[in-house]
Amino acid sequence: MDSVAPLPPPPNIIQGSLASGEGILCLGLPRSGTLSIVTALRHLGYTHVHHGAEQVFNSTNWAASIRASRACFPVWHGADKYETPPFTKADWDAFLGHYQVVSDFAGFYGEHIARVYPRAKVILVQRPFDSWYPSFDAAILQALFQPIRAFLFQRIIAPITGITAFAAHPYMVFGSFKARNVREARNNARAVYEEHYATVRKIVPPENLLEFNIEDGWAPLCTFLGKEVPDIPFPYVNDRNVILDMVNTLCFSLTIKSLWIVIKRLSPVLGVMVGYWLARQDMTALGMIRRIKDNLPYL
Template sequence: MAHADSLAPQPITDIFTDDTCIDRRKCHRTVPMKVLALGVGRTGTASLRGALERLGYVDTYHMMSASVENPPDCLMWHDALTAKYDGVGEFGRKEWDQLLGNCQAVCDWPACAFAKELIEAYPHAKVILTTRDVDSWHSSVMKTVWWRVTDPEHRFVSNFSWAASMYYPMLQKFFDTFFKGDFPNKGKQVYLNHVEEVRSLVPPERLLEYKIGEGWGPLCEFLGEEIPDTPFPRGNDMQGFVERCQTRNRRQMMNAGLQAVVMGGSMIAAGLAVAAVCKRFFR
């Protein structure tokens, strides 16, 4: 069974988070895919998302689209990872249009794991490869997303939270496959191999190698857009990442706690009702 087939209804008690519950399998492409930003996460992808949205690219997809906006997306990403790395199931243009059909651009992980597949699915899209010094990048990931993968609190809450139960397994699957199950020791070489792979997949005129500190100029020239009169977006610093994740853990625990209280109250109410019926017929 595909992971997406296991989508459960969102509990009505999930009131401490703002997650949506859109089943992308019921969606289709509504706008053309124009930009594939295939650099790995922690290369300025959150800032790039903000920049592309400022330029008018509709619903630029980012890991946060799945992790904190619409968690059911994680199930489809898990299916995509399983199809690519385990050879189980299929994930082609139809599925990409379901998952990303409302988006004109995509960036960050887990999309970067599918550079070849996305380039083949959307051959007319322009490709951006965000890069940074590999040592600086590795250190950043160790303190942020790798910390999130190995966070015992996150693992614990995934046993109870509707959203975390979908996100945590997908995130773990991504690191087990794309980074070969050993990010601390293999991450740097995977990063370097990925950069070379993306370079080999598209002709130079369709590819922009880009460091986020270069600002609007190279990005707008490549995309054929006018430079906005606003500062280039900045976001998702290390400290903010950790604090946001810890806050989300707490809120998901509160959701799960409220659900337990409501379910417990329902069971008590049901027990009292049964007792009342028994008393009536067996007195």
């Protein structure tokens, strides 16, 4: 009997998930076709798929990502008053283990989750640095860390809405790039990029690794996963402008949501203030009746 064969998962663990001893890790860094890949995998029948852009309103997810980042990235060790407990296998299972596929910002944790889930199949997309970096800079470093936007969403909107996605991004992005700010992340980008892909290739057994070029379409992906090739074109949906539109739409939606929350919270106070003003102007119901009665002789 194979001593490393995965045991049958407990009933509460999704079949084919990472926690079950299977699963798929898409460990290319963000802006490496991650949205195209997860769209393709959904066409192949994978239903429990994690992509960061779809997790914005899942505050539990972002709280876990902050804890994982503090534990995984040395730049955050001792950076604040909080202790940095280790992020255990049980923590990863609670964070990502119930998914069959993880992608996008999961790439930031590539080395760590590849070690935690050694039986998972790994899909690795590596774009040439000189084409990847401008896209990464525009869609992540510029879009998420504009000074005004970062302050607004991290310091004001996150506490109001309880949506902590923007508060978690510095921990993930800067931590993985061994940085404390955008300038340092840019300075370290090439070295970290090269190290990331070299480390994943070193850790993952060749039989579990697919070096995937999205332009090759369905064939290598389906062969690697043992799936039939669908009778539809391969989805190419990870366009930079699409991502920027998603970020801008999300920011607008969160701004409107926070304004609505503030209005609802302040409505009792506003009601009292308006009532007081109306009373001072003698605009209450009794005041209006009195005015009508006083003017009856002239009507």
